[in-house]
Structures are given as structure tokens and as C-alpha cells.
Amino acid sequence: MPKLTIRSFATLGELLPSKNMEVSTSATTVQQLIDFIAKEYNPRFKEQIIDPKTGKVHGLYKIFVNGRDIDFVDRLETKLKDGDNVAFFPPVGGG
Amino acid sequence: MSLSPSELERYERQMLISGWGVEGQKKLKSAKVAVVGIGGLGCSAAIYLAAAGIGKIILVDKGKFKLNNLNRQILCWQRDVGKFKAEVAKEKLEALNPEIEVEAVVAEITKDNAHDVIGDVDVVLDGQDNWKTRFIINEYCVRHSIPFIHAGVSALHGQMTTIVPGKGPCFRCIFPKDPPEVEKILVLGATPALLASLQVMETVKLVTGIGKPLVGRMLFANGEEMVFETVEVKRNVECPVCSNL
Numbered sequence: 001m002p003k004l005t006i007r008s009f010a011t012l013g014e015l016l017p018s019k020n021m022e023v024s025t026s027a028t029t030v031q032q033l034i035d036f037i038a039k040e041y042n043p044r045f046k047e048q049i050i051d052p053k054t055g056k057v058h059g060l061y062k063i064f065v066n067g068r069d070i071d072f073v074d075r076l077e078t079k080l081k082d083g084d085n086v087a088f089f090p091p092v093g094g095g
Numbered sequence: 096m097s098l099s100p101s102e103l104e105r106y107e108r109q110m111l112i113s114g115w116g117v118e119g120q121k122k123l124k125s126a127k128v129a130v131v132g133i134g135g136l137g138c139s140a141a142i143y144l145a146a147a148g149i150g151k152i153i154l155v156d157k158g159k160f161k162l163n164n165l166n167r168q169i170l171c172w173q174r175d176v177g178k179f180k181a182e183v184a185k186e187k188l189e190a191l192n193p194e195i196e197v198e199a200v201v202a203e204i205t206k207d208n209a210h211d212v213i214g215d216v217d218v219v220l221d222g223q224d225n226w227k228t229r230f231i232i233n234e235y236c237v238r239h240s241i242p243f244i245h246a247g248v249s250a251l252h253g254q255m256t257t258i259v260p261g262k263g264p265c266f267r268c269i270f271p272k273d274p275p276e277v278e279k280i281l282v283l284g285a286t287p288a289l290l291a292s293l294q295v296m297e298t299v300k301l302v303t304g305i306g307k308p309l310v311g312r313m314l315f316a317n318g319e320e321m322v323f324e325t326v327e328v329k330r331n332v333e334c335p336v337c338s339n340l
Binding site for chain 2: 007009010013019020059060062066068069071072087089091092093094095
């Protein structure tokens with residue numbers, strides 16, 4: 001089964017067993033990966049990231065696949081393959 | 096440009112750093128750096144820029160100090176509450192280092208006035224507390240090929256990256272959508288101080304040519320768990336701001 005590295009930052013990381021973890025999953029898109037994480041680890045992870053009204057990523061969060069913002073690829077339908085590195089983070093804007 | 100005997104003494108400890116020396120210090124003396132926003136980030140950054148000997152520092156902020164700024168905006172002392180931030184900061188920096196030039200600009204940066212307010216500088220440091228102005232500054236910096244060192248903080252967390260137009264992603268490449276603004280950001284003073292110190296390190300590196308700047312990487316600082324990580328960030332070939340570079 002393909003292995004993915006998941007890195008989650010700031011408050012998001014607290015919802016998972018580890019902020020930096022490797023998972024074996026059949027998920028082939030970012031949406032499927034988020035569903036997998038919600039089922040296997042914590043449903044709140046998905047509740048935080050996905051806006052239930054639109055089904056899209058909440059404006060507060062960013063998701064990178066191998067350093068590339070999924071907004072520039074195929075958003076939640078961005079494809080994943082073995083060895084990919086997926087990073088979730090909420091940017092903070094205070095100064 | 097030469098260094099005076101007092102400058103040679105003042106900067107002695109940093110000039111001993113490998114690759115720095117008198118030549119590196121002269122580069123700092125010749126450098127012009129703008130700090131846009133004199134809040135938690137801007138106050139700490141400005142102090143270390145002045146202490147390091149940046150020859151000209153431009154401080155931009157339209158606001159006045161308030162009592163609830165004092166936990167983090169360390170150029171403001173009790174007696175300065177109610178005074179313009181940029182002017183107070185200028186006074187303190189000149190007292191710290193009379194061998195540099197400091198300019199206070201009391202203004203809000205807009206698309207129309209960015210050139211007049213920031214001007215022709217070598218580096219811009221992000222001291223903003225809102226996303227909208229950061230995007231305006233990014234556009235200005237990309238247009239004029241000026242490195243822009245971004246940082247943002249909340250509570251005990253922060254992120255930063257160094258934008259060198261044409262060499263890595265710009266701010267709009269990284270944030271294609273404007274993140275939502277937060278009205279009242281929670282923050283411990285040590286958090287912007289930490290990120291501001293890193294911004295100054297990046298500035299000094301860019302000016303002197305020492306080290307490897309944080310271009311194409313975003314650093315995340317998690318003060319709650321004392322974990323520092325970086326994630327790669329890439330250019331967007333269709334970026335509306337920098338794709339022409």
C-alpha cells in the first residue's frame with residue numbers, strides 16, 4: 001500500500017498522534033487522505049480543514065503536496081502517490 | 096565608505112564571524128532597510144537592525160502606541176503611550192546607535208503610496224499585522240526586485256520566509272488567496288521577538304552574502320513544543336504578481 005508522509009503544523013498537529021507521521025493508505029487524492037485521517041485518527045481534523053458549507057478547504061488553512069500548494073494543482077482532487085509529502089498548516093498573520 | 100574607530104569597536108564581535116570582517120560591516124553600513132509596521136515584529140527587528148549597524152533604517156507605521164501594545168512592542172515604554180510609533184522608535188534607535196541614520200514615516204501603506212513610503216531600499220522587513228498590506232508590499236517589492244522578509248505570529252507560533260523576487264516564490268505564489276483577517280491576535284511578546292530576530296538574520300545574510308537565505312522554504316516555529324520545521328514552497332508559473340520574472 002502506498003506510504004505518505006503527513007506533516008501538520010500549529011494547532012492542527014495537536015489533533016493527530018504525531019505532527020510528523022508516515023501512513024499507509026489507499027488514498028489517491030488529498031480529499032481521500034483527509035477522509036482517511038478523519039476515520040483513522042480524529043474526525044475533528046477534517047472538520048477543521050473542510051468548510052462544511054462549501055466542501056472546500058477552509059480559507060484559514062493551506063495544504064502542500066511536495067511543497068506545491070494544492071490550489072495550483074487540482075485542489076482537493078490533487079493526486080497522491082507513494083512517497084508524497086503532504087503538509088497541512090494554518091498560517092498566522094499577527095505582527 | 097570607511098568605518099570609524101568607534102564603529103570598529105562597536106561591531107567587533109560580529110565582524111569576527113567567518114566571512115564578515117570589515118568588508119561585511121561596510122556592506123551593512125551602506126544598506127537601506129525598511130521595517131514596515133512597528134508592532135511586535137517591527138520593534139524587535141528594528142532594534143537588532145540598528146545594533147547590527149544597518150546604515151539607514153526606515154520605520155513605517157501610521158499608529159500610536161497603546162497600553163496593550165507594551166507586552167510585545169518593546170520600543171514603547173510606559174511614557175510613550177499615545178505617541179506615534181515610528182517617531183518613538185526612531186528616537187530609541189538613535190540613542191542605541193548614533194552612527195546610523197533612522198527615518199520615521201507616519202503613514203499607512205497603500206497601493207498608491209508604496210513607492211513614496213517605502214522608497215528605494217535593499218530589503219523590506221514585514222512587521223504587518225494584516226494580510227492585505229502584506230500583499231501590497233509584496234507587489235511593490237516584486238516590481239522593484241527588493242527582497243521581502245515575511246513573518247507572521249500568533250500566540251506561541253510563527254512562520255517566516257524570505258522572498259527574493261525571481262529567485263523563489265513571492266508572497267502571492269505562496270498565498271494565492273487572502274487568508275482571513277483576525278481582529279484581535281493573541282500573542283506573547285517573545286514570539287514576535289523570536290521571529291524578528293530571524294528576520295534580521297536573514298537581512299544580514301542577504302546584505303553580506305553570508306549563508307543560505309530562507310528562499311523557497313517556509314519556516315514554522317512552534318514555541319509550545321519548541322519545534323522548528325521548514326516546508327518547501329514553490330513558484331507559481333501563473334502567479335499574477337511575479338510570473339513575468
